[in-house]
Amino acid sequence: MDFKVVMQDLKFYNHSDVFQKDWELSQATYPGNDISFLKEAFLYEMNELLKLPDEVFTKLLDAVRNVSNNKALSRLVWHCHYVLFELADYPKEFLQKWPSLKSYDETVGDMFFAIIAISGIPRMQRIYKDLGIPKYYLIETLDYLNVWMNDFYKQNGRWGLSNFVWFRYYQLDGKLFRLGRLEFELNQFKGKIKVYRNIYDNRVIALSEAGVKFRSDGQVNGTNGIYDENGKWISELNKTNGIITGNPIHPLSYAINRKIRLLAKDWQLVLEKGNPILGIHIPATGELTPELTAESFNIAIEFYNKYFPDKSFKAFHCGTWFLDAQLQKLLSGNSNIVRFQENFYLYPTLTNDSAAFDWVFGSKPDDLSDLPRETQLHRAILSHYDNGGYLRTGFGFILVNGKTYGQQIFEELLIRKNGSCT
Numbered sequence: 447m448d449f450k451v452v453m454q455d456l457k458f459y460n461h462s463d464v465f466q467k468d469w470e471l472s473q474a475t476y477p478g479n480d481i482s483f484l485k486e487a488f489l490y491e492m493n494e495l496l497k498l499p500d501e502v503f504t505k506l507l508d509a510v511r512n513v514s515n516n517k518a519l520s521r522l523v524w525h526c527h528y529v530l531f532e533l534a535d536y537p538k539e540f541l542q543k544w545p546s547l548k549s550y551d552e553t554v555g556d557m558f559f560a561i562i563a564i565s566g567i568p569r570m571q572r573i574y575k576d577l578g579i580p581k582y583y584l585i586e587t588l589d590y591l592n593v594w595m596n597d598f599y600k601q602n603g604r605w606g607l608s609n610f611v612w613f614r615y616y617q618l619d620g621k622l623f624r625l626g627r628l629e630f631e632l633n634q635f636k637g638k639i640k641v642y643r644n645i646y647d648n649r650v651i652a653l654s655e656a657g658v659k660f661r662s663d664g665q666v667n668g669t670n671g672i673y674d675e676n677g678k679w680i681s682e683l684n685k686t687n688g689i690i691t692g693n694p695i696h697p698l699s700y701a702i703n704r705k706i707r708l709l710a711k712d713w714q715l716v717l718e719k720g721n722p723i724l725g726i727h728i729p730a731t732g733e734l735t736p737e738l739t740a741e742s743f744n745i746a747i748e749f750y751n752k753y754f755p756d757k758s759f760k761a762f763h764c765g766t767w768f769l770d771a772q773l774q775k776l777l778s779g780n781s782n783i784v785r786f787q788e789n790f791y792l793y794p795t796l797t798n799d800s801a802a803f804d805w806v807f808g809s810k811p812d813d814l815s816d817l818p819r820e821t822q823l824h825r826a827i828l829s830h831y832d833n834g835g836y837l838r839t840g841f842g843f844i845l846v847n848g849k850t851y852g853q854q855i856f857e858e859l860l861i862r863k864n865g866s867c868t
Contacts, residue, residue, distance in 0.1 A: 456547065457550055465525060468529050475532075484510050498595075506557050506560060526544070546608065578753060579623075597609070628726055632759060635763060637719065640653050641715070642708060652793055653695065656682050659678055660679055662679075663700065669798070672836070689709065724746060724759045760845065766801070790842030791843055791845075792840055
């Protein structure tokens with residue numbers, strides 16, 4: 447079918463341009479009625495891995511039948527599969543613009559991205575097989591679909607999937623793995639800090655890179671859209687005559703407008719921008735207890751040493767609203783969020799409160815008085831705002847040394863009156 451005819455049949459009058467790229471290539475390989483991932487046998491096989499609830503799987507089957515019986519839909523679904531899984535480097539920005547088919551058919555629209563996602567699982571299986579990674583980890587990682595289909599249900603009262611971009615470029619590409627309670631991916635450190643460890647006693651201190659503009663409260667100027675024109679200051683960092691001089695970062699995520707001095711011969715630079723790290727992601731499912739967190743860290747070290755022995759990393763790293771250090775004052779010390787934070791050396795960066803409100807409340811309305819105060823977390827956050835406060839996304843690292851991990855907070859470096867450490 448001609449591209450324009452397909453778009454007209456699907457009533458994609460305002461979105462056709464996002465599908466036009468590589469259309470002729472995909473249609474040249476269109477298999478007609480023999481699209482393997484639209485076969486019920488294939489879906490049942492994939493559901494052995496996905497373990498979708500019966501209600502969800504039934505809706506998926508209904509959607510696939512509707513696609514199979516519609517030439518325009520089947521050609522579009524084939525095109526989407528082809529450009530994502532048969533071509534190399536399909537631009538992420540194109541996928542981000544793909545519309546849902548909800549306006550054309552709600553059943554197909556809700557499951558459109560799920561159908562495309564599931565069509566890519568055989569490719570994911572091949573990646574795991576080539577790496578020698580057991581099927582168990584594949585099943586654990588695929589649980590992503592269950593998590594986000596549950597999230598879709600909570601928001602819409604129907605089963606479906608809308609959060610697909612991340613899954614396509616991370617889980618399906620074998621870049622992100624569910625290992626116990628947490629997910630991990632190899633990445634590069636992007637923080638504007640340099641981290642030093644004492645070669646004698648393993649004390650750790652982070653110093654800000656030079657040229658970062660901070661407010662008087664130690665947060666990056668502009669955090670939460672707030673600028674401190676009167677109290678702002680700019681960090682410095684230099685190494686001269688064997689002395690490293692710079693502005694320290696407190697492990698509770700604020701910069702200090704006072705310089706300390708380190709003897710370079712005693713302090714090893716262990717983490718800086720561009721170094722390999724193991725990024726941590728927190729699936730929105732289940733408790734995040736200290737025991738489960740520690741278990742995940744241990745599994746991750748063993749997993750990456752075994753299956754990626756040539757990919758060393760210097761630290762675990764995480765960026766999440768969970769790591770807003772202010773939560774240590776707003777929540778009980780026994781809170782799993784607080785106890786999770788205690789693993790990390792936190793540092794400030796330019797952020798806002800959008801992630802916190804999206805995850806805790808679903809969104810941030812103009813009038814916060816409309817939000818529920820049903821849980822301790824709800825009440826703590828809204829009370830903080832009632833008192834003029836703001837939340838922010840926090841960032842933190844945990845240094846890894848060989849097969850062990852751990853991070854301690856060394857505040858004595860920051861409170862010595864002479865501002866030096868030798």
